[in-house]
Amino acid sequence: xxxxxxxxxxxxxxxxxxxxxxxxxxxxxxxxxxxxxxxxxxxxxxxxxxxxxxxxxxxxxxxxxxxxxxxxxxxxxxxxxxxxxxxxxxxxxxxxxxxxxxxxxxxxxxxxxxxxxxxxxxxxxxxxxxxxxxxxxxxxxxxxxxxxxxxxxxxxxxxxxxxxxxxxxxxxxxxxxxxxxxxxxxxxxxxxxxxxxxxxxxxxxxxxxxxxxxxxxxxxxxxxxxxxxxxxxxxxxxxxxxxxxxxxxxxxxxxxxxxxxxxxxx
Amino acid sequence: xxxxxxxxxxxxxxxxxxxxxxxxxxxxxxxxxxxxxxxxxxxxxxxxxxxxxxxxxxxxxxxxxxxxxxxxxxxxxxxxxxxxxxxxxxxxxxxxxxxxxxxxxxxxxxxxxxxxxxxxxxxxxxxxxxxxxxxxxxxxxxxxxxxxxxxxxxxxxxxxxxxxxxxxxxxxxxxxxxxxxxxxxxxxxxxxxxxxxxxxxxxxxxxxxxxxxxxxxxxxxxxxxxxxxxxxxxxxxxxxxxxxxxxxxxxxxxxxxxxxxxxxxxxxxxxxxxxxxxx
Numbered sequence: 001x002x003x004x005x006x007x008x009x010x011x012x013x014x015x016x017x018x019x020x021x022x023x024x025x026x027x028x029x030x031x032x033x034x035x036x037x038x039x040x041x042x043x044x045x046x047x048x049x050x051x052x053x054x055x056x057x058x059x060x061x062x063x064x065x066x067x068x069x070x071x072x073x074x075x076x077x078x079x080x081x082x083x084x085x086x087x088x089x090x091x092x093x094x095x096x097x098x099x100x101x102x103x104x105x106x107x108x109x110x111x112x113x114x115x116x117x118x119x120x121x122x123x124x125x126x127x128x129x130x131x132x133x134x135x136x137x138x139x140x141x142x143x144x145x146x147x148x149x150x151x152x153x154x155x156x157x158x159x160x161x162x163x164x165x166x167x168x169x170x171x172x173x174x175x176x177x178x179x180x181x182x183x184x185x186x187x188x189x190x191x192x193x194x195x196x197x198x199x200x201x202x203x204x205x206x207x208x209x210x211x212x213x214x215x216x217x218x219x220x221x222x223x224x225x226x227x228x229x230x231x232x233x234x235x236x237x238x239x240x241x242x243x244x245x246x247x248x249x250x251x252x253x254x255x256x257x258x259x260x261x262x263x264x265x266x
Numbered sequence: 267x268x269x270x271x272x273x274x275x276x277x278x279x280x281x282x283x284x285x286x287x288x289x290x291x292x293x294x295x296x297x298x299x300x301x302x303x304x305x306x307x308x309x310x311x312x313x314x315x316x317x318x319x320x321x322x323x324x325x326x327x328x329x330x331x332x333x334x335x336x337x338x339x340x341x342x343x344x345x346x347x348x349x350x351x352x353x354x355x356x357x358x359x360x361x362x363x364x365x366x367x368x369x370x371x372x373x374x375x376x377x378x379x380x381x382x383x384x385x386x387x388x389x390x391x392x393x394x395x396x397x398x399x400x401x402x403x404x405x406x407x408x409x410x411x412x413x414x415x416x417x418x419x420x421x422x423x424x425x426x427x428x429x430x431x432x433x434x435x436x437x438x439x440x441x442x443x444x445x446x447x448x449x450x451x452x453x454x455x456x457x458x459x460x461x462x463x464x465x466x467x468x469x470x471x472x473x474x475x476x477x478x479x480x481x482x483x484x485x486x487x488x489x490x491x492x493x494x495x496x497x498x499x500x501x502x503x504x505x506x507x508x509x510x511x512x513x514x515x516x517x518x519x520x521x522x523x524x525x526x527x528x529x530x531x532x533x534x535x536x537x538x539x540x541x542x543x544x545x
Contacts, residue, residue, distance in 0.1 A: 021375075083372075093360040
C-alpha cells in the first residue's frame with residue numbers, strides 16, 4: 001500500500017512543480033496563437049479553412065507537447081540531483097522504481113492536462129469556423145479527440161525516453177538522445193525498407209534486427225492521419241499500436257528504474 | 267587509536283548498537299582517466315542505542331561520505347554497515363530513521379506545510395496523522411507562521427529548521443543530522459540544542475556531523491574524530507574532561523588531528539601506505 005502512497009506523493013509533487021513552472025503557460029499561449037494564425041490562413045483558401053485549421057492545430061499540439069515532454073522529461077531526474085533533493089527522497093522508504101514511476105506519472109498527467117486544454121481550444125476553433133450548432137460541437141470535439149489520444153500516446157513514449165536518458169546523462173545529452181530516438185522511431189520503417197532493397201543478405205538481416213530493437217512510431221502517425229480526416233481505422237490496429245508503444249514505455253521505465261536503483265548519490 | 271572502555275567493563279549489560287560500521291573502505295573515481303582516490307580507509311564505528319554521537323573532523327575528512335554510506339546513499343567498496351539490525355539503505359530500516367542533509371535544498375515550489383505533507387506521504391502516513399505531526403513539528407522548530415509560504419522565500423536558517431522538522435516526521439528511532447547548526451543564528455542554535463535534548467530525553471539515537479565543537483560538547487555523549495578518511499579516535503565527552511589534559515573539546519580535537527597528521531607523515535616518510543593509487 002505504501003508503494004502506491006509513495007508513487008502518488010512523487011507524482012503529485014512532479015505535477016505541481018511542472019504546473020507551477022511558467023514555461024507551461026507560455027506554451028499554452030503559443031498553442032492559442034498558432035491556432036489563431038491557422039484561422040487567418042484558413043480564410044485565405046476557399047472551403048479549406050477547417051481542414052487547414054485542423055492540420056495546423058494538431059501539428060502545433062504535437063510539436064508543443066513534444067517540446068514540453070522532451071525538456072521537462074530530460075530534467076525530471078537531473079533537477080532532483082542538482083538540487084540535492086534526491087538525498088531527501090532516497091533516505092525515505094522509496095525505491096528506485098517508485099521514484100521513476102512517480103516522476104513519470106506526474107509529468108504524464110501534467111501533459112495530459114495541457115494536451116486536453118489545447119485540444120479543447122482547437123475543437124472550439126474548428127466548431128466556430130465551420131457551422132456552429134450545438135450538435136456539431138460534440139462531433140467536432142469527437143473528431144479531434146481520436147487523433148489527439150494518439151498524439152498523447154506518442155508523447156507518453158517521448159516522456160519515457162526522456163526519463164530514461166535523464167537517469168544517467170546531462171540534460172543537454174538527454175535532449176539529444178531523446179530527440180534522436182524519437183526521430184529514429186519515425187524513420188525506422190524506412191531503414192528496414194532500405195535494408196530489404198539491398199542485395200546483401202547480411203545487410204537485410206542487420207536492418208531486420210535493428211528494426212526489431214528500435215521502436216516504430218511510423219504506423220502511429222499514419223493512423224493518426226486517417227483519424228484526423230474522420231475516416232475509420234481498424235480497432236485491432238489502434239489497439240496493437242497502443243500496446244506496442246506501451247510496451248516500449250514499460251521497457252524504458254524499467255531500464256530507468258534499474259539505473260536509479262544501481263546508482264549512488266555522492 | 268585511542269578508544270574508550272566498553273560499558274561491559276563496568277559491569278553493565280552491553281547495549282545493542284543502533285549503528286555499526288566495520289572496516290569501511292570507499293574508493294571514488296574521477297570522471298576522466300578513472301583515477302582512484304580512497305576517501306575512507308577502514309572506518310569502524312559503533313553508536314549505541316539512545317546515545318548522541320558526534321562525528322567530527324576537518325573538511326574533506328570523510329564525515330559526509332561515512333554518513334551517506336550509513337544511510338545507503340553510497341555503497342562502501344568494502345566493509346559492512348548495520349543500522350538498527352538491518353543493512354544500510356534497507357527499506358524497513360529507512361522507516362525508522364530520519365536524515366537532515368548538509369545545506370538542505372528542498373522544492374522551492376512547495377510551501378513548508380506542503381513539503382512536510384509530501385515527506386509524510388513517502389512514509390505512508392495517513393492524512394490526519396500527517397497534518398497533526400506536521401503541525402507539531404512546525405511548532406517545535408518555530409515555523410508555524412511561515413508554513414504556508416513557498417520555500418523559495420525562506421532564509422537559510424528557515425530551510426534548516428524545516429529540514430530538521432522533515433527529519434522527525436516519522437518519529438524516528440535514529441536521527442542522522444549533517445551539520446544541523448549550519449546557517450543558524452545563535453537563537454537558532456540554541457533552539458536546535460533544545461530539540462536535541464528533547465530527542466535525547468525521548469531515548470532517540472542521534473548521529474551528528476558537526477564543526478561546531480561547543481555545541482557538540484554540550485549535546486553529545488561520545489565523539490569520533492576523522493582525519494584523512496580514517497577514524498582517529500572515539501571517546502566519551504565525560505572522559506575527555508575527566509583526564510584534565512585538555513582545556514576543552516577544541517583542544518582535544520586539535521591535539522588528536524595534530525598527532526594523527528604527525529603519525530601519517532612519519533609513515534609516509536618511511537614508505538607507508540599510499541593514499542591515492544592509480545588503477
